[in-house]
Amino acid sequence: MFEIGKSIISDDILEKEFVCNLSACKGACCIDGEAGAPLEDKETEILVDIYADVKPFLRPEGILAIEEQGAFVKGMDGEWETPLINKEECAYVVYSKKGVAKCGLEEAYNNGATSWKKPVSCHLYPVRIKEYEQLTAVNYHKWEICDPACSLGEELKIPIYKFVKEALIRKFGVNWYEELEKIAEARFK
Numbered sequence: 001m002f003e004i005g006k007s008i009i010s011d012d013i014l015e016k017e018f019v020c021n022l023s024a025c026k027g028a029c030c031i032d033g034e035a036g037a038p039l040e041d042k043e044t045e046i047l048v049d050i051y052a053d054v055k056p057f058l059r060p061e062g063i064l065a066i067e068e069q070g071a072f073v074k075g076m077d078g079e080w081e082t083p084l085i086n087k088e089e090c091a092y093v094v095y096s097k098k099g100v101a102k103c104g105l106e107e108a109y110n111n112g113a114t115s116w117k118k119p120v121s122c123h124l125y126p127v128r129i130k131e132y133e134q135l136t137a138v139n140y141h142k143w144e145i146c147d148p149a150c151s152l153g154e155e156l157k158i159p160i161y162k163f164v165k166e167a168l169i170r171k172f173g174v175n176w177y178e179e180l181e182k183i184a185e186a187r188f189k
Contacts, residue, residue: 018153044080050114051071127141
């Protein structure tokens with residue numbers, strides 16, 4: 001573990017390698033699990049505000065789940081998250097022609113319908129953030145459905161922090177990320 005500002009970062013972020021391998025996992029992280037994607041407070045407002053723009057990109061069962069449950073829900077842990085379809089997949093999931101789960105929010109963004117890409121927790125994955133009063137924990141979430149991503153990351157020699165660079169900058173800023181890079185460079189000289 002090491003610190004940058006008020007963040008405590010797991011060594012795994014620098015040491016483990018990871019590159020999503022959608023052809024192998026088919027986007028399982030969006031459809032497996034027991035809860036929706038974690039949401040920050042401000043993201044709940046965004047989801048409500050952009051719903052009309054995102055709706056044309058969603059599947060009917062996703063629209064139904066959102067209209068019944070809301071654009072976001074309170075999870076069993078008391079935190080905000082995306083709603084689920086039949087307690088399984090994220091309500092914002094759409095599928096490619098090849099059957100790969102994708103984010104409907106990101107599809108709307110990619111098509112210029114919104115200026116918000118997707119929840120930062122999804123963008124950061126496999127990094128998970130936990131906010132505490134005095135600090136923010138930045139950890140690697142190991143999940144067996146992502147084993148193909150670990151293998152691909154090892155093959156390509158891409159550490160987690162480089163794979164999620166854009167998302168880390170989005171969450172913490174450029175200066176924070178540059179400090180992370182300096183720590184990584186010093187560690188692996």
